[in-house]
Amino acid sequence: MGRIGVIFKRELIGYFATPIAAVFIIIFLMLAGAFTFYLGDFFARGQADLIPFFDFHPWLYLVLIPALAMRLWAEERRGGTIELLFTLPVTLWEAVAGKFLAAWCFTGIALALTFPTWITVNILGEPDNGVILTSYLGSFLMAGGFMAIGSCVSALTKNQVIAFVISVVVGLGFVLSGFPMVLDVFSGWAPQFLLELISSFSFLTHFNALSRGVIDVRDLVYFLSLIGFWLFATALMLEWKKAE
Amino acid sequence: MESMVELRQLRKTFGPIVAVDEVSFTVGQGEVLGFLGPNGAGKSTTMKMITGFLTPTGGTAKVNGFNIQEQPLEAKKSLGYLPEGAPAYGEMTPLSFLVFIAEMRGFRGAELDCRVAETMEKVNLEGVAHQPIDTLSKGFKRRVGLAQAIVHDPAVLILDEPTDGLDPNQKHEVRGLIRTMARDKAIILSTHVLEEVHAVCTRAMIIAKGKVITDGTPAELEARSRRHNAVILRLRGPLPDGVQAVLEGVPGVKRVEVIDEGLAEHEYRILPADGQPIISAISQCVHRQDWDVVELSVDRGHLDEVFRSLTMPAQALT
Numbered sequence: 001m002g003r004i005g006v007i008f009k010r011e012l013i014g015y016f017a018t019p020i021a022a023v024f025i026i027i028f029l030m031l032a033g034a035f036t037f038y039l040g041d042f043f044a045r046g047q048a049d050l051i052p053f054f055d056f057h058p059w060l061y062l063v064l065i066p067a068l069a070m071r072l073w074a075e076e077r078r079g080g081t082i083e084l085l086f087t088l089p090v091t092l093w094e095a096v097a098g099k100f101l102a103a104w105c106f107t108g109i110a111l112a113l114t115f116p117t118w119i120t121v122n123i124l125g126e127p128d129n130g131v132i133l134t135s136y137l138g139s140f141l142m143a144g145g146f147m148a149i150g151s152c153v154s155a156l157t158k159n160q161v162i163a164f165v166i167s168v169v170v171g172l173g174f175v176l177s178g179f180p181m182v183l184d185v186f187s188g189w190a191p192q193f194l195l196e197l198i199s200s201f202s203f204l205t206h207f208n209a210l211s212r213g214v215i216d217v218r219d220l221v222y223f224l225s226l227i228g229f230w231l232f233a234t235a236l237m238l239e240w241k242k243a244e
Numbered sequence: 245m246e247s248m249v250e251l252r253q254l255r256k257t258f259g260p261i262v263a264v265d266e267v268s269f270t271v272g273q274g275e276v277l278g279f280l281g282p283n284g285a286g287k288s289t290t291m292k293m294i295t296g297f298l299t300p301t302g303g304t305a306k307v308n309g310f311n312i313q314e315q316p317l318e319a320k321k322s323l324g325y326l327p328e329g330a331p332a333y334g335e336m337t338p339l340s341f342l343v344f345i346a347e348m349r350g351f352r353g354a355e356l357d358c359r360v361a362e363t364m365e366k367v368n369l370e371g372v373a374h375q376p377i378d379t380l381s382k383g384f385k386r387r388v389g390l391a392q393a394i395v396h397d398p399a400v401l402i403l404d405e406p407t408d409g410l411d412p413n414q415k416h417e418v419r420g421l422i423r424t425m426a427r428d429k430a431i432i433l434s435t436h437v438l439e440e441v442h443a444v445c446t447r448a449m450i451i452a453k454g455k456v457i458t459d460g461t462p463a464e465l466e467a468r469s470r471r472h473n474a475v476i477l478r479l480r481g482p483l484p485d486g487v488q489a490v491l492e493g494v495p496g497v498k499r500v501e502v503i504d505e506g507l508a509e510h511e512y513r514i515l516p517a518d519g520q521p522i523i524s525a526i527s528q529c530v531h532r533q534d535w536d537v538v539e540l541s542v543d544r545g546h547l548d549e550v551f552r553s554l555t556m557p558a559q560a561l562t
Contacts, residue, residue, distance in 0.1 A: 006347040010333070017335045017376075080331030084392070087295040087327070088348045089320040242297065 003090050007098025008105070015106050024068060028110045031060055036117065048125025053117055054135045054211045058175050058203055061146045065107065066167030069150020070160045072099055073238065077158045082242065092235045100151050100231055107143040111136065131213035138210025141223035142203055146171050148230035155237035178202030247272050248400050248430035249294060253303035256289050256454075263289040265454035266303065271430045271447075273399075276422065278445035278462075279434035282555050286454040287434040288328055291402050294432070295325045308399050321349070324398035328405055330389025334378035338369045338388045341377060345392040363395045367421065383414040390418065394425065401425065403433040407440060419443045438547040441465075448547075452555040462547070467519060469545030470553075475514040475526050478539035481507055487535075488512065494529045496522045509538060 001009075015021040032053065036042050040052025076082040085095055121127050150167040157163050176182045178199040186195055199205070206219040247270035256264040264286040271277050279287045292298040294305045296312040296319060305312045310319035332341055342360045351359055364370050367387040372380055377388055386406070393401060406422065407415040415437075422431060422444050435441070441448045441462045448465050450457045458465060466472055479487070491500045491514055498517040504510065516522040523542050530537055 001347075003348060006344065010336075010344045013340075014333065014335055079334070080327060080329055081333055083292070083297050083327040084325075084331050087297050087320060087323070087325045088345070089317045089350075090348060091317070 003094045004098040004101070007090070007095060008102045011099050011102030012105060015102070020068070020071075021106070024064065024106075025110045025113060028060065028064055029113060031064075032056070032114055033117070035060065048121055048127040050117065050121055050127065050132050050135060051211070053114070054139060054207075057139045058142060058207060061107075061143055062168060062171050062175060065143060065146035066150045066153075066164050066171060068103060068107065069147050069167055070154050070163035072103060072151050073155040073234070074158055074160045074163050078160075082238075086242065092238060096151070096231055096235045096238070100148060100227075100234070103151070104144045104147050107147060108140055111140055111143065128213065131211075134213050134215055135211040137215075138207045138219070141210070141220070141227075142207045144227045145174065145203060145223055145230075148227040148234070149174070152230045152234040152237060155234045156241060174201060175203045178205050248308055249432065250306040251290075251294070251303070252305075254290065254293055254300050254305055255302040256286075256293060256298060257301045262454050264293065264300075267451075267454070267456055268303075269449070269456065269459065271400075271432060273430055274427055275447055276426045276431045276433065276445045278441045278448045279432065279451060280436075280438070280441065280448060280551060281434075281451035285451045285555075287451055288404055289454075290451070291325075291404050291432065291434065295323060295402055296320055297327075321396075322399045324393035324396065324401045326389045326393045326403045326406055328408075330386045332377045332385065332388050332392070335376055337374050337376055338364070338380075338384075338391070339373040341388060342391055342395055346395050349396045351396070359395055359397075363391045366394070367391045368417075382409050383411065386410060386414070386418070390421070399429060401429050401431045403431065405434055405436070407435065407437065415440075438551060441547060450551060450554050457554050458550075463544075465550055466545035466547060468554075469547075469550045471513070471515065471543045471549065472519045472545035473516050473521050473523075474543040475516075475523050476503075476511070476539060476541045476543055477514060477526065477530070478509060478511045478537070479530075480509055480536040480538050483510055483535065490529065490533060491526070494522070494525050496520055496525055511539075513543070 015024075035056035036053040040055065042052050045052065073082070076085060086092070118132060121132075122129070146167075149170050150163070153167045153170065154160075154163045156166075173182060179202075183195060183199060186198060206222045209216055209219050249271040251270070252268050253266045254264055254268070255262075255266050267286075267290055279290070281287050289298065293300045294307065294312065296316050299313065307319040308322035310322070312319045333344075336344065339360070342363060343356065346356045346360055364373060367390050369384070369387055369391060372384055377385060380388070386409070390403075390406065393403065403422070407418050410418065419440065422433070425431070426444070426446075433444070445462060447460065448462050449459045450465075458468070477491070487510060488500050488502060491497060491512060494514075496516055497514055499515045501513040501515065502511075503513055514522065514526060521542070523540070527540060530540065
């Protein structure tokens with residue numbers, strides 16, 4: 001087990017040593033269920049799939065993941081443990097990766113605990129389990145995207161409330177970047193290729209492709225490179241703002 | 245003596261503020277260097293640069309021969325650091341925290357267990373091994389911080405205010421621990437408590453406004469005191485007038501200060517010229533005059549006075 005693994009283990013156990021794990025998982029499962037069955041009309045649709053379930057995931061993550069991510073670095077800085085961590089024989093990149101992977105894995109656990117919904121739909125009908133699997137994959141990757149954004153914003157400030165609000169706003173930008181709400185800001189003056197570029201950054205476009213059962217390498221690359229980019233930015237922010 | 249820590253023109257600026265201004269020194273094995281200085285003098289910033297947490301604006305710091313900027317991992321491996329306030333992950337227990345630190349430092353299996361157990365014993369943490377660190381008292385938290393710094397038996401130990409906020413017993417314990425470790429390590433510690441310099445340091449350095457002002461043994465530092473080698477003389481009365489004049493006539497005496505000239509007792513502080521010992525001359529004089537002596541003692545000098553005069557030059561004369 002390398003140093004990334006040691007940090008990963010400590011962080012993951014840390015979630016379960018505090019009420020964070022219980023609160024996050026319970027709220028996540030409750031909201032996921034409520035959205036699916038009430039807003040998504042799961043039963044009335046009369047279809048054996050999990051589309052109403054997955055359709056709400058971007059919105060759920062938009063609020064819940066920044067709440068989890070805001071403490072990633074802000075808390076290390078507030079408690080002074082950042083000084084401890086970075087005077088251990090560990091590289092910046094190992095620390096960033098270890099903490100991020102633990103947080104991402106934690107959301108993965110919360111996501112995996114939605115399995116009763118999957119069982120329910122299998123009891124009620126015969127859904128396409130392949131599509132459900134790719135949807136889970138897409139949802140997990142998207143969670144990683146939100147988490148990486150949150151990680152970077154958290155590295156910027158000691159104040160967790162500010163970290164939360166900024167993460168939500170940046171996340172919203174990524175969710176909506178294919179929508180007129182964001183595109184209208186640019187459409188008056190920006191060239192067409194830029195507009196297409198911006199809309200291609202949308203979480204929704206890439207997530208929807210995966211949740212319809214299509215595994216396109218481009219969607220995987222999109223999410224993974226997005227995560228890579230934001231983690232790289234996290235490391236830069238830490239290097240820059242470490243002392244404050 | 246091999247130099248374990250080597251600073252060359254180390255400099256750190258925060259915008260227009262110069263926190264550390266071209267500090268250079270070396271610390272060898274067996275040395276315990278005490279950093280003294282007012283708040284904001286640059287003690288902590290210097291330590292943060294030696295430990296690789298802050299990037300210097302200029303100059304270099306070497307730990308155990310490794311440049312902290314160029315070979316950070318190697319340098320950090322031979323380094324133990326207690327940051328100011330002894331930060332730790334509060335939800336962990338001292339045991340799980342030490343295991344984490346030992347794992348980060350590359351220990352596994354039986355060796356890890358052995359190191360952690362040994363360290364816990366050294367700093368007396370066994371009693372609270374399974375309580376969350378957040379629930380521990382300040383003294384225990386400080387010990388946890390000390391434990392994480394020494395778990396890998398580092399060649400260089402940097403301690404930022406290791407006894408700050410501890411009660412006298414705990415201070416005594418921590419100082420004892422530092423002394424026992426001092427022989428085969430190079431230790432740098434910062435402190436506000438001047439008595440600590442006597443208790444643990446082999447060398448003391450006063451830092452103010454980012455610059456090293458003095459560097460020497462605690463005794464050398466004391467020798468800079470105005471009162472170094474002064475003699476305190478207490479006599480039983482009643483005494484004739486002119487005692488002060490007689491004392492001022494003793495060779496080597498610069499000045500005699502009256503501390504108390506009551507009816508029952510007279511007390512004088514006799515300051516020497518050039519800090520030379522004058523007690524035997526005074527003793528002979530007292531003998532000749534046949535005064536009734538209550539006390540005759542040498543003042544070794546006062547670190548706090550030296551500290552004040554060096555860090556606040558304008559007020560040194562009052």
